[in-house]
Amino acid sequence: MVARGTARKSPSKLTARTADKHQLYQRAVQAPELDAQFYSRRFRKYTGRELRVFREDFCGTAVLSCHHVLLHPDNVAVGVDLHRPTLDWGIAHNVNRLLDDEQKKRLILLNENVLDVRSPKADAINALNFSYSVFKKRSQLGAYVKNCFRALKPGGVLFMDAWGGPDVMQQKTDKTRHQGFVYEWEQRVYDPISHEITCAIHFVFPDGTRLQNAFVYDWRLWTLAEIRELFEEAGFEDTHVLWEGTDHDTGTGNGVFRRRERGDMDEAWISIVVGRKPL
Ligand SMILES: C[S@@+](CC[C@H](N)C(=O)[O-])C[C@H]1O[C@@H](n2cnc3c(N)ncnc32)[C@H](O)[C@@H]1O
Structure with a gap:
């Protein structure tokens, strides 16, 4: 409470010294509440069942897993x-703040390599924000997709998002303003021969200070065709792509994903590859 007549202290401004890179990443990149609902709805549409055991590979701070647990009292999440x-x-920042003691019992966090985890068997596995791109060889990504197949229950669904378009092969930095900071996405190097790509996230603050290279990604840029083939080789059926529509006012993605057999020649696009393990 502020006493009458005393000056209100303005909220302290973020600087490189006071900011927390994980907090900023979650604010700039993730929408976990919406994503948890989106994947549950999609799963129900594909299977006619409720998504109960959800595995979040490359979970990082596990915020999406927390939101899956919050969605329903029978939901279980496994973050790897x-x-x-x-x-x-x-x-410290998501699990202990978002979940009560009962909900915490429905969250399993595994500090392991996604290539090795096969249990508990999941209804759905998600690999989001292109994190599987750390696998640079076809044999490695293939082994990952096969491991997901083994780790799913019969009828389970694998979701992997993907990105592409000529814009992502350009050396450039996109800047997005958020309250208290600017998020920078740098596409630093792309090699057309190996398809290896290095990207980085920087955060810039009102006082001019920067969190340079807060996150650096040394990836391979995979094509949708390659990912679909790997799904099919692993045994997934009904492998398809959910393509994001375009907001015609801004020319950017509109967050609406529809099943499509042919995409558009967009400068940049995001989509989701989906495969179902046979029953
Ligand atoms: C880009 S972050 C993704 C964070 C979050 N899932 C998201 O969607 O924004 C990639 C994460 O993958 C993890 N990671 C990389 N290779 C991995 C592997 N083989 N097994 C498990 N985790 C891995 C890293 O530690 C990092 O936290």
């Missing part, structure tokens, strides 16, 4: 990530 400090940040 190699990086212990990121999982610990997620426990």
Whole structure:
């Protein structure tokens, strides 16, 4: 409470020294509440069942897993990530803040390689924000998709998002203003021979300070055709692409994903590859 006559302190401005890169990443990149609902709806549409056991591969701070747990009292989430400090940040800032004791029992966090995890068997597995791109060889990504197949229950669904278009092969930095900071997405190097791509996230603050290279990604840019083939080789059926529509006012994605057999020649696009394990 502020006493009458005393000056209100303005909220302290973010600077590179005070900011937390995971907090900013979640604000700039993720929409976990909406995503949890989106994947549950999609799963119901594909299977006629409710999505109960959801595995989030490359879960990072596990915020999407937390929101899956929050959606329904029978929901269980399994988050898998190699990086212990990121999982610990997620426990302190997401799990302990969003979930009560009962809900925490329905969240399993595994500090493991996604290539090795096969249980508990999941209804759906998600690999989002292109994180599987760390696998640079076809054999490695193929092994990952096959492992997902084994780790799913019969009738289970694998969702992997993907990105592309001529714009993503350009050396450039996109800047997006958020309250208290600017999010920068740098496409640093793209090699047309290997399809290897290096990208980085930077955060810039009102006082001019920067969190440079807050996150750096050393990836391969996979095509939808390659990902679909790997799904089919692993045994998935009804493998298809959900293509994002365009907001005609802004020319950017509108968040509405529809099943399409042919895409558009967009400068940049995001889509989701889906495959179902046979019953
Ligand atoms: C781009 S972040 C994704 C964060 C979050 N899932 C999202 O959608 O924004 C990639 C995460 O994948 C993790 N990672 C990379 N290779 C992995 C592997 N083989 N197994 C498990 N986690 C891995 C990293 O530790 C990092 O937290």
